[in-house]
Amino acid sequence: MHSVVRHARRIVVKVGSSLVTAEGRGLDHAALSRWAGQIAALTAQGREVVLVSSGAIAEGIARLGWKKRPKAINELQAAAAVGQMGLVQAYESIFRSHDLHAAQVLLTHEDLADRTRYLNARITLRTLLGLNVVPIINENDTVATDEIRLGDNDTLGALVTNLIEADCLIILTDQSGLYTADPRKVPDATLVMDAHAGDPELERMAGGAGSSVGTGGMLTKILAAKRAARSGAHTVICSGREENVLLRLAAGEAIGSQLVARQAPLDARRQWLADHLQLRGSVVLDDGAVRALREDGKSLLPVGVKGVLGEFARGEVVAVVDTDGSEIARGLVNYSASEARRIAGKPSSAIEAALGYMDEPELIHRDNLVMLA
Ligand SMILES: Nc1ncnc2c1ncn2[C@@H]1O[C@H](COP(=O)(O)OP(=O)(O)O)[C@@H](O)[C@H]1O
Numbered sequence: 001m002h003s004v005v006r007h008a009r010r011i012v013v014k015v016g017s018s019l020v021t022a023e024g025r026g027l028d029h030a031a032l033s034r035w036a037g038q039i040a041a042l043t044a045q046g047r048e049v050v051l052v053s054s055g056a057i058a059e060g061i062a063r064l065g066w067k068k069r070p071k072a073i074n075e076l077q078a079a080a081a082v083g084q085m086g087l088v089q090a091y092e093s094i095f096r097s098h099d100l101h102a103a104q105v106l107l108t109h110e111d112l113a114d115r116t117r118y119l120n121a122r123i124t125l126r127t128l129l130g131l132n133v134v135p136i137i138n139e140n141d142t143v144a145t146d147e148i149r150l151g152d153n154d155t156l157g158a159l160v161t162n163l164i165e166a167d168c169l170i171i172l173t174d175q176s177g178l179y180t181a182d183p184r185k186v187p188d189a190t191l192v193m194d195a196h197a198g199d200p201e202l203e204r205m206a207g208g209a210g211s212s213v214g215t216g217g218m219l220t221k222i223l224a225a226k227r228a229a230r231s232g233a234h235t236v237i238c239s240g241r242e243e244n245v246l247l248r249l250a251a252g253e254a255i256g257s258q259l260v261a262r263q264a265p266l267d268a269r270r271q272w273l274a275d276h277l278q279l280r281g282s283v284v285l286d287d288g289a290v291r292a293l294r295e296d297g298k299s300l301l302p303v304g305v306k307g308v309l310g311e312f313a314r315g316e317v318v319a320v321v322d323t324d325g326s327e328i329a330r331g332l333v334n335y336s337a338s339e340a341r342r343i344a345g346k347p348s349s350a351i352e353a354a355l356g357y358m359d360e361p362e363l364i365h366r367d368n369l370v371m372l373a
């Protein structure tokens, strides 16, 4: 089997905290040089590469001389602000030695949830790539409160992959890939060499958070692969310590775990809807409405809504759930939560009498709806 990276023109590479900082002992400059050197070679082959690099917090902790990772958010944010300096300084000087410019891009969930900012981020990244600059992306940890946090850079890597419609996402970590169980705990676990991104069996194999400095563990990588597959991107999870790993993958060698995308890519607007991590509310459908959406591709009418949860305004993204509470779709609502409560279960012809006006007959129009299950 050839590597899914072989024909990739646009690639997102994510390196985790455990690798960048050699388990918390400060930045591993030699390792950074090796990856950056390979990225420079990939750009010389005419490929576009975006680097999502973790390590700000771990490097900040090392620079501040702290013995262990603090629990307080403000201390973690302070550490990130200190460590991010070291991270970009290191990459900037290494890329410069390869005659390449690097650019720092710090994002939060809120930036990607807002359609205008999302489109701005996309155009900026595309412009940077067009200028042969290597964007280096991290979460904007110093401003991110719980509500706007992405949480981990595996998720950020997948969101960026979808944002720029990359062909593949390469997640470099401290293990050789996904094993059938956590190799730290189950020594005879075996490497999964190829699988279908989104296969629920993979989620079972990946336990909780892994190393002491990383945040996500393997589960967030598997979910990232599932997310990236929605835009048609394949994911490789492999060891960042493997010699020339990026170049060998690009030459077609299958290394680590290849998680292949099999579904047809969502269009860009539905992709953006699907990539929202936090939603303000949800609407609960009766079984007939679930069937109308799923099987007949219909818009969501108020008549099929049994309940409205949370508070949201017109134009916000809400979850569409079945009676078991499983999210089957999500979309942009035409009515606020309080309006939706007043028209739930009613035919569209009764909207005007209930609200005093009618904007649209649908609660969520089909064009603003993405099916998830
Ligand atoms: N099924 C699995 N296969 C491989 N690693 C796993 C698995 N389940 C849990 N892990 C753990 O996930 C860790 C990698 O996650 P993490 O420390 O967050 O890395 P990173 O900093 O690269 O994001 C591994 O060191 C490993 O202990």
Ligand SMILES: N[C@@H](CCC(=O)OP(=O)(O)O)C(=O)O
Residues within 6 Å of the ligand: 015, 016, 017, 018, 053, 054, 055, 056, 057, 058, 080, 138, 139, 141, 151, 152, 153, 154, 213, 214, 215, 216, 217
């Ligand atoms: N933004 C954080 C990264 C957090 C993170 O997701 O780390 P990891 O699980 O190692 O990819 C930092 O730079 O420290």
